[in-house]
Amino acid sequence: MDERKKVVKVVLKNSKNPKLAWHLVKRVLSCSSFSKPTHIEHLVTITSRILAGAKMHEELHQLHKLLLSSHPHHIAHPSIISIVRVLAQLGHIDEAFSHFNSLRAQFPSLPLSLPFYNLLLRSTLQHSRPDLVTSLYTHMIASRVTPQTYTFNLLIHSLCHSRAFDHALQLFDKMSLKGCPPNEFTLALLVRGLCRAGHVQQALDLVNNNHNSTPIANRVVYNTLVSRLCRDERNDEAQKLVQRMSQQGLFPDVVTFNSRISALCRSGKVLEASRIFRDMQMDAELGLPRPNVVTFNLMLKGFCKQGMMEDARGLVDTMKKAGVFDTLRSYNIWLFGLVRNRELLEARFVLDEMVTKGFEPNAYTYNIMVDGLCRNHMLSDARELMDVMISNGVYPDTVTYSSLLHGYCSKGKVFEAKRLLHEMRRKGCQPNTYTCNTLLHSLWKEGRTQEAEEMLQKMNEKSYQPDTVTCNIVVNGLCRNGELDKASEIVSEMWTNGTTSLHKGNSFASLINSIGNASNCLPDGITYTTLINGLCRVGRLEEAKKWFIEMLAKNLCPDSVTYDTFIWSFCKQGKISSAFRVLKDMERNGCSKTLKTYNALIMGLGSKKQIFEIYGLMDEMREKGISPNICTYNNTINCLCEGGKEKEAISLLQEMLDKGITPNISSFKILIKAFCKSSDFKGASELFEVALSICGHKEALYSLMFNELLAGGQLFEAKQLFEASLDRYLALKNFMYKDLIGRLCQDDRLADANSLLHKLIDKGYGFDHASFMPVIDGLSKIGNKQQADELAKRMMELEFEDRPVDRTYQNVKRVVPGKLQKDGGRDWQDIVNRDGGGGVALKTLKRVQKGWGQGSISSLLSQSNDFLDY
Structure with missing residues (x-):
């Protein structure tokens, strides 16, 4: 074995001790035992991998200098280029470019190969650094390195990643002029980029272009277009595109059909997707591809998402018989579907079945179960499952703890949630912004303002960057506590540097300071709607209007919730004409009326006793498929009763029961008072009996009926009812x-x-x-x-x-x-x-x-x- 091989072997042997390997390489490179450039380059490549893996970047810079100082340029340059190549391949992009720029500055005329440039371009894209592509391409042209089609493909990929589609299309058109005609991969990259950005029409136009320089679309291009068209619910166009594929001899494959099924399931059209799936299973004579495990999983996920559990169970049985229900992904999808539809007992059986059949549940599997248990308030069971998880060698992650923490917070158990957060940190599992936001929201909800403020301070200290959700939680909490001026100040400071608020006495200055420096912490529609709602609730309508105008000026489109807030406020104040003006503006801007819109308008019209208009709104609701709720009926019943139309009100009560809407105590209070007011105590007593059978023997019903009988002079009946109330030990506060x-x-x-x-x-x-x-x-x-x-x-x-x-x-x-x-x-x-x-x-x-x-x-x-x- 020659000297070179011995050195390489020793360096590789000490790869787990990078410092020792580095000292050995330094000694070797300082002597002249390595004379051939290829030998040195091979040793430097191995050394670079060892040092980069150990993140010994300072030693790599020393290696760079050592090569330049101890070897001729024709030997040193290839070795330094190998350092750049290794760093780029391992994802150390900044370090790679540091070495590259240093070499380029010292030797500007150094010739570099096209494969080397292509490697750097590819690495920057793989590691999401498209910002470096332009300078790299500029240097490449300046060095008179002629790009190839592959190079242009990388550039187009980068431009699409940066959403610079105009430049990408221009480059696509110029490729032929530069002697590098685009190929099918070029077209596929452009089409995928345009479709991902939602520019599907541009992608279609590109494919339909019959110019000689435009390559013919392949199956990948068509599949990308079909998938996007289905996602945008343009199913007819997708079907035509599939037919066009067949005409061009590109028979749709299973990927094509999977794209259609996935898009249809995602948009809720599961029945349409199942028809395609059934055709794939049955119509072999049509030449359709047979479904694969991906197809089955897509359909299973679609059925579960729509709550079609019987269909899902039938599909699982089919998959088991066909031998395709044998992946962890299939089990996870089925488990998620069961949990989502509250089939927790069956989900537990599926979890046991997985273990029995040799599928080891992963963290995602356990997280599905923990989240489902927490959402159903089975916190002790979730905690026990975490112990099982740990005993099976799967350690809880941030998602696991966040689910449990959210469960505690939803039950108002803030102390347990805070203790869990400490446990999470103690076990080396770092909370994320979502985890902190969950606890923060709970603290505000419980009215624990001081603890919420301390939580924000800790978030800043631990470098958990507040996001828009954090700010919205704070704004909502302040609005709930009546501190609307502070909430307004925070919304204003979210647009600018928050340090200016430090001199304003705002107790949330530390938060605002973080917000001011965070680009991901700009106000959104929810921020403005929350503030507007808070102002409207206390009658500060003029201020709410100003914030609404600012919202429009910031190009934040108000939604139905924002408009409903104004409509509700105007109706509450009896300003019905103003409410309908807002409604007209709402519809003009493309926002549809919601149930809350109708309820607010019915409440307002009821205060003006405009029963005919109320009936018109209820008819409109039925036409639009919006079902009235208990609030709708109660407002209408109240209006009828105030107008002396008790019989019509009773018919509405019957309609509620027919539609499966259970009347509440308020429904019966309105009716009982109306009947007693008209001295129909017999009818009131009958309603009282119905109310007891539906709502139970509540003190509110007994005290109401007793007081009405007493006010109407029905002393005997009032005395009997009072004695019955005493026998039930009801509270006397309202009697x-x-x-x-x-x-x-x-x-x-x-x-x-x-x-x-x-x-x-x-x-x-x-x-x-x-x-x-x-x-x-x-x-x-x-x-x-x-x-x-x-x-x-x-x-x-x-x-x-x-x-x-x-x-x-x-x-x-x-x-x-x-x-x-x-x-x-x-x-x-x-x-x-x-x-x-x-x-x-x-x-x-x-x-x-x-x-x-x-x-x-x-x-x-x-x-x-x-x-x-x-």
Whole structure:
């Protein structure tokens, strides 16, 4: 073995110890043992790979200098070029160009080959550095290196990547003049670039050009066009293009059909895609290609996306029989479909089946399951699955933790979310901006402004660059908290350098400072709509209009949500004509009416009792396929009831039930009030029974019906309903029970009033003790002093039990075991001095006090031990 081979072998042997290898190479290159340029170039290439792999760029520059200082130029130059070549191939583009520019500056007349330039061009494109292509091509022309068609293809690829399509097309036209006619690859690159940018018509025109210099389109070009046309829902044109392929002898292959199926599934036209798929399976005589595993996976994904789970299951069975359901990708698609459609139990069985059949789930597989469990609020199960994941050697990544963190935040468990974030960092899994945004949004939602501000500060410290979503979360949070001026300031600063806000006293200055230097943090339509919505909600319409004008000036097109905000605000203020002017502008700008639009207009028209116009809007909704929701019906029912058209309102209630829309408590409140207002208490009672059967035995329904019966003078029915409410231990807050007791006493129904009081006491309710006064007064007036004294005594006992014993027990209430604690009582001195407290009742209370031999109720505090012990 000669000396050269020995050195190379030793260097390769020490490739895992790059520093030692470098010292060895330095020693070898300093002597003259390597005389042939090819030998030196071979050694430098190997050394460059070792040093570049270890990111020892400083040593590579030393190698560059060593070659120039110790060897003649004709030996050094090829070796230095090999350094550039290795760095470019390994993706160290900046370092490669540093060496290249240094060599070019020292030896401007150094001849370089076309393959070398092509290598550099290709590497810059592969590593997304099209900015270097222009200077490279300029130097190539200046060095009088003649480009080939392959070179022009690289240049066109670069121009398309930079979306400079006009220049790409010009270069395409000039290629023939430069002696390098475009080939089918040139055309394919241009067509793909134009289609990706949405310029499909330009791509079609290019293919249809019959100029002699234009190459004939191949199958790749046609497949690209078919795919894009299908994506743009231009299916007829795609079909014609497929026919044209056949006429030109380019029979569509499975890629062509997969492109069509993929585009159709993506646009939701799964049935149309399935027809093509079925033809591929059945019509072999037509010469159609047979579906491959990609075709099956595309159809499976399409069925799952549209919730067609029975079709998906049938397809999975077909795939298993055909032996094509044998890839991890197929299992992941099926797993994702099951989770998406909330078939979590079956998804778990599929996960077990994967393991049984020898398919090891990867991080993506587990992330599908974790995300599905979290979205269904099964957080403990998601946590357990993470443990299983780790035990199987698959470690959670940022997506796993982000899904779990989002689950905690959606349940309002901010403490657990923050703890998970710390755990994530501790285990070496760095959060991304999405993770931080999720927690930030939750903090704002929970009203924890101080913690949100601290979170923003940490994001800046950890160099998590805030994006537009971050800013929108902050703007939304400030608007919710009523800090609209701060929100407006942030939106303004998002367009300029945020450092100017540091002197404005804005507590979010650190965020704005980051925003000002971030090109990806410009306001979008959501930013403006959020701010406009906040301003409209507090009635600052003029300011909202100014922001709307600025939004248009910034070429940000408002959407239906933005317009709906203004329409809702105008309708709420009763400015119906202004709302319809906004509606006209909305339709003129191509924004369709939404359910929210109709609901706002119906609410506004209802306030003006324009029922005919409301019916017109509801008919229009049906024509456009927009189904009314509970809000639509409630607004219409309210308008009908206010106009005295209860029967029409009842028919709307029936329509709701027929359409499967469940009325809520508000629906019945409106109707019950309307029936009681017209003194149809029988109809109101029937509605009340229906409401209980649909909404359940809610306090809001009982208190509403009770108060309406009482206001209508239906004392017997009101008393019965109140007793039923007590039997259900409903809260008394909204019941006008004191008025019932007073009315019963006025009608000389003292026994009924007295029984209600005793029922309240027996049920353990803490209630307003002023309710005793009319009963005590009534009993005293008819001479039943003994019963009046007993009732007064009981009143004071209850008042004493409800009073705080000391500061420690100032919130203590009387509670009966097994019963709900209700509204508390009041100080008896306040009660007897009310206008409602009769003089006779007051005398009775004073007489009872004297009978006890106590000077005041406060002197009884020492007897509170029985209550405290209990």
